[in-house]
Amino acid sequence: MGVKRWVVEVSEVDRAQLEAWLRSQSIAHALATRARIVLGSAEGESIRALAERLKVTQRTVCLWRRRYASRGLDGLRNRPRTGRPRRITSIQEQAVVSATLRKPKTATHWSGRRLAKEVGLSAATVHRIWQKYGLQPHRVDTFKFSQDPEFDSKLADIVGLYLDPPERALVLCVDEKSQIQALNRTQPVLPMWPGLPARMTHDYTRHGTTSLFAALEVASGKVHGRCFPRHTHVEFLAFLKSLARRYPKRELHLICDNYGTHKHPAVKEWLATHPRIHLHFTPSSASWLNLVERWFAVITGQAIRRGSFDSVRRLEAAIMNWLSHWNDNAQPFRWTKSAADIKRSIRNAALIYETQH
Numbered sequence: 001m002g003v004k005r006w007v008v009e010v011s012e013v014d015r016a017q018l019e020a021w022l023r024s025q026s027i028a029h030a031l032a033t034r035a036r037i038v039l040g041s042a043e044g045e046s047i048r049a050l051a052e053r054l055k056v057t058q059r060t061v062c063l064w065r066r067r068y069a070s071r072g073l074d075g076l077r078n079r080p081r082t083g084r085p086r087r088i089t090s091i092q093e094q095a096v097v098s099a100t101l102r103k104p105k106t107a108t109h110w111s112g113r114r115l116a117k118e119v120g121l122s123a124a125t126v127h128r129i130w131q132k133y134g135l136q137p138h139r140v141d142t143f144k145f146s147q148d149p150e151f152d153s154k155l156a157d158i159v160g161l162y163l164d165p166p167e168r169a170l171v172l173c174v175d176e177k178s179q180i181q182a183l184n185r186t187q188p189v190l191p192m193w194p195g196l197p198a199r200m201t202h203d204y205t206r207h208g209t210t211s212l213f214a215a216l217e218v219a220s221g222k223v224h225g226r227c228f229p230r231h232t233h234v235e236f237l238a239f240l241k242s243l244a245r246r247y248p249k250r251e252l253h254l255i256c257d258n259y260g261t262h263k264h265p266a267v268k269e270w271l272a273t274h275p276r277i278h279l280h281f282t283p284s285s286a287s288w289l290n291l292v293e294r295w296f297a298v299i300t301g302q303a304i305r306r307g308s309f310d311s312v313r314r315l316e317a318a319i320m321n322w323l324s325h326w327n328d329n330a331q332p333f334r335w336t337k338s339a340a341d342i343k344r345s346i347r348n349a350a351l352i353y354e355t356q357h
Contacts, residue, residue, distance in 0.1 A: 008041035008065055014073055034064045034076040041065050088125060095119055096129045100137060109137040148283035155339050157280055158255055158289050162218060162335035169251040173216040173292035178231040182207040182315040185308045208312040212319060213239040216292040221332035223295060225323050227316040233264035244274060252277045257287050291333050
């Protein structure tokens, strides 16, 4: 006696749609399985055979055969679910947001637990609301608006050098990282281990300082650097002379900050005899305009901050070794914002500051 099989009837339109689903690269795995169940049933394949081939239970095969028979293709799609009823009202959410934006009476900022106790919710709920609205009371950023009366003209000058440098001229970002300390940890650094970070003692012995003078080529990203024991106008003048030797017969545009040594009479006198070298000064309180500051952050993080040096000579050797490797694989920092974009961002930030004060 043969086994009676229930054949699911599939129209040509539905068959074409089911086969299109299976050809799709982005279809959900569950929907593809349901399409195969219906197509297999239309071919007369048994429930048991379908379940074994598709590696699902016979109950699953029966479920989706019935769903298709009663509702067609719509029966194969997931039904929208209402989800768990909302337990936190909009009023409670806004109360958390409003309280977060106000300074607590006895602290500088809110913690999740302290605010949860204040508003009568759980700490986990407070953290979810903070994440939803992008609130981070534990963080603080620093800022300062430049008061330089020539800010606009200096900004346009420097950004112009980045975005549209003079032809047949070299633009260099020049600055010094002064008073770099040769710190030697009192005990050897413990190396990183699975599950444990590298560890070093909190105390150290000082072995003197050095000052790194650096000139970053805006076009190539390469850096010319020299270490000096001090950072007076004498050392800056010596560094300028080294740049003149390194780039002979080239017109040089040097971007510098407003440090007094850069404007010393001796420096001005030397520049007057070398008209191919031009100094461009960043506005006061706007050292972020100098790209070499970004390079200083890189060398500090990779070669200085976590180092241990028992002498200034070893510190300087580590700096110059890292600089040499940097130049072998140098990549330029790309300046992208125009002067107009920067001034617009500053105006927006100033507007927020004035609104809250």
